[in-house]
Amino acid sequence: MRxxxxxxxxxxxxxxxxxxxxxxxxxxIYSKSYEDDFDYPLNIDIRxxxxxxxxxxxPAVAPINFYPYxxxxxSGKCSTLEKLDLFIIVKSAMGNYEQRNAIRQTYGQExxxxxxxxxxxxxxxxxxxxxxxxxLIDKEMADFKDIIQIDFxxxxxxxxxxxxxxxxxxxxxxxxADYYLFTxxxxxxxxxxxxxxxxxxxxxxxxSGNGVGYGKESVCYAGFMFKSTPQRIRSSKWRVSLEEYxxxxxxxxxxxxxxxxxxxxxxxxxxxxxxxxxxxxxDIYLGIVAKKVGLKLTHCPNIYFYxxxxxxxxxxxxxxxxxxxxPEELIRVWNEQNAKPQ
Numbered sequence: 001m002r003x004x005x006x007x008x009x010x011x012x013x014x015x016x017x018x019x020x021x022x023x024x025x026x027x028x029i030y031s032k033s034y035e036d037d038f039d040y041p042l043n044i045d046i047r048x049x050x051x052x053x054x055x056x057x058x059p060a061v062a063p064i065n066f067y068p069y070x071x072x073x074x075s076g077k078c079s080t081l082e083k084l085d086l087f088i089i090v091k092s093a094m095g096n097y098e099q100r101n102a103i104r105q106t107y108g109q110e111x112x113x114x115x116x117x118x119x120x121x122x123x124x125x126x127x128x129x130x131x132x133x134x135x136l137i138d139k140e141m142a143d144f145k146d147i148i149q150i151d152f153x154x155x156x157x158x159x160x161x162x163x164x165x166x167x168x169x170x171x172x173x174x175x176x177a178d179y180y181l182f183t184x185x186x187x188x189x190x191x192x193x194x195x196x197x198x199x200x201x202x203x204x205x206x207x208s209g210n211g212v213g214y215g216k217e218s219v220c221y222a223g224f225m226f227k228s229t230p231q232r233i234r235s236s237k238w239r240v241s242l243e244e245y246x247x248x249x250x251x252x253x254x255x256x257x258x259x260x261x262x263x264x265x266x267x268x269x270x271x272x273x274x275x276x277x278x279x280x281x282x283d284i285y286l287g288i289v290a291k292k293v294g295l296k297l298t299h300c301p302n303i304y305f306y307x308x309x310x311x312x313x314x315x316x317x318x319x320x321x322x323x324x325x326x327p328e329e330l331i332r333v334w335n336e337q338n339a340k341p342q
Contacts (some may be wrong), residue, residue, distance in 0.1 A: 027232040027242050030182055034249035038291075046275040046292050053271040054285045059107070062276035067161055071169060072126070072149040078174035086195070087177040089166050091256075092185040094133050094154055095138060099185040102327030104144065107189040116195065119174070122147045122185070123166045125154025128180035159256065161296040163282040167270040179219070180266050186325040193302065193319045194260065197222075201298075220265040221290060221298055223254030225299035238281070252297050253287025255305040258320035268293050312336060316342040 021275070029130060033036075042064060049059040078084060087089040087302050088108060092100055100122055124147060127133060141147045150165045152158055163182070170180065178200060183189055229249050231238040261269070269286060272293040279285040300319065307323025314335055315321075324330040 002039065028287050031230075031242060031248040033104070034247040034251075037294045038247055038251075039289055040245075040247075040292070041277045042275050044275075047271055047294055049275050050268055050271040053274065054195045054267055059275075061275065062102055064273055065167070065276060065278055067152075067165055067278075069150050069152045069161065069165060071165075072151055073147060074173070075121055075145060075148060077121065078176065081117065081119075081176065083117060084119060084174070084177040085116045085179070086118045086191070087170065087174060087180045088118065088189075088191075089170070089180060089182045090120065090122045090185055091159070091162055092122045092124055094124055094127055094135070094137060095183050097136060099325065099330075101141070102330045103185065107191050112191055113195065116144060118191065119177075120146060123162055123169075124149045125152050125158065125162060126150070127154065149316075157280050160280055160282040160285050161276060163256070163286070164270075164273055164278075167266065168340070171267060171270045171277040175267060176263070178263055180261045181258065182256070182261070182265075183320065183321075184256070185318075187258050188315075188318070188324045188330055189258065189320055190315075190337060192338075193317060196261070197300065197302065197319055207248040219260055220262050220296050221254065221259065221261030221269075222298040222300045224257075224301075224303045225252055225254050225297050226250070226307045227252050236311065249283050251291040253283050253290075254297055254299075254303075256283035256286075257305055257322050258303050260300070265295055268295060281301075 026037060042061070044061065049061055052059040078087075090100070090103060090108070103120070103122075110118045110120060112118060124137065126149065127233045137147065137149065141149070148166070148169055150162065152161050152165070156161070166182070170177075181189070181191075181194060186287055198219050215314075227250070230240045230245055230247075269289050272289045273285075276285075276289045276292055279288060287297070302317050302319045304318065304321040306321075308318060315333070324333070
């Protein structure tokens with residue numbers, strides 16, 4: 001009897017230890033309060049530093065966050081433009097040639113909306129310099145001249161590098177667009193609905209007299225917004241340790257599949273990132289930077305982080321939907337939505 005109880009105790013203890021460890025129970029217990037104790041580095045008010053960077057002055061505190069990578073290609077798409085309404089930034093994987101071609105035939109067209117100046121670029125990393133994939137990309141760049149390639153290893157956990165290097169390129173080479181759309185290469189996008197959304201928000205704010213504090217800009221940082229908590233389960237792809245992020249909540253953030261930034265807010269996020277420690281999930285990282293520079297996020301219900309089931313009328317107001325990794329489907333849906341009435 002005593003031995004049986006002993007074995008039951010041992011089994012129960014093992015199960016407890018397993019659950020405690022595997023499900024990250026201790027991480028949840030010992031995480032810090034986001035509301036009371038959020039001090040993500042740099043643990044200072046970085047807003048004056050951001051204004052110093054944006055005004056061309058040397059900041060009082062040296063930047064801590066550098067991405068030591070080079071742009072292997074460049075583009076002159078903005079060099080002769082005095083006015084630019086919308087710049088579309090597509091984060092793309094190296095091997096996704098067909099997706100890029102589908103985007104060029106659909107929402108990536110630069111003469112899509114009469115009277116609206118649009119530019120589109122694809123941002124890629126690298127694998128190995130002499131790979132067959134790289135040779136195909138070299139040809140693609142020569143044919144279309146719409147790819148910016150950066151010399152970092154292109155994988156899921158380097159998405160923040162790709163995102164912030166694209167911010168850097170925009171800040172240095174194309175900082176005049178009224179709005180920037182950041183998107184992945186597996187998204188459906190309606191440029192018309194995006195432009196209508198920006199205009200509708202501006203009209204609503206104009207009527208109410210309530211601006212958002214960014215000059216004449218109405219939309220600052222818009223997308224599908226989340227308020228969630230870190231994943232601590234050890235087997236999860238999205239697990240974050242207490243050492244990496246010790247707080248019990250994320251700042252509000254918008255999912256990285258598609259989001260809209262105004263001109264000033266793009267610049268503020270880039271300048272702010274110089275003083276905010278890197279984080280491997282790009283959407284959460286931008287949420288952290290936005291919090292530290294004091295930007296307001298806007299939830300846009302017509303941007304879907306999942307694949308919205310398609311019907312002709314159901315997509316009437318959709319700005320973006322995830323789940324379009326098959327080029328033929330993107331082309332078909334986009335053509336149906338943009339067909340002129342008979």
